[in-house]
Amino acid sequence: MAVRLWGSLAELADGQQTVEIEAANLRQLLDGLARDYPALKPQLDRGVSVSIDGKIYNDTWATPISEESEVVLLNRLVGG
Helix, strand or coil: CEEEECHHHHHHHCCCCEEECCCCEHHHHHHHHHHHCHHHHHHHHHCEEEEECCEEECCCCCCECCCCCCEEEEECCCCC
16 A cells, blocks of 8 residues: 655655555554664654544554555544
8 A cells, every 4th residue: 555654754754755665554554664664763763643534544444444545644633
């Protein structure tokens, strides 16, 4: 699936704003990103937010992702 890397996260993937990762859920997505783009791993370990079809997920690792989903990786969104 295509994963769009938002903002400074693209710099950690050799400047690519979109990368391809095989994943069936959020945990596999993050593991695949860390494996294929090691410079992203420290940011992934600190925490990121993932938008799947417009809904933000932070720590729900088993969230399924379909190949047709729009997936965007963002720096962790915090606040209230």
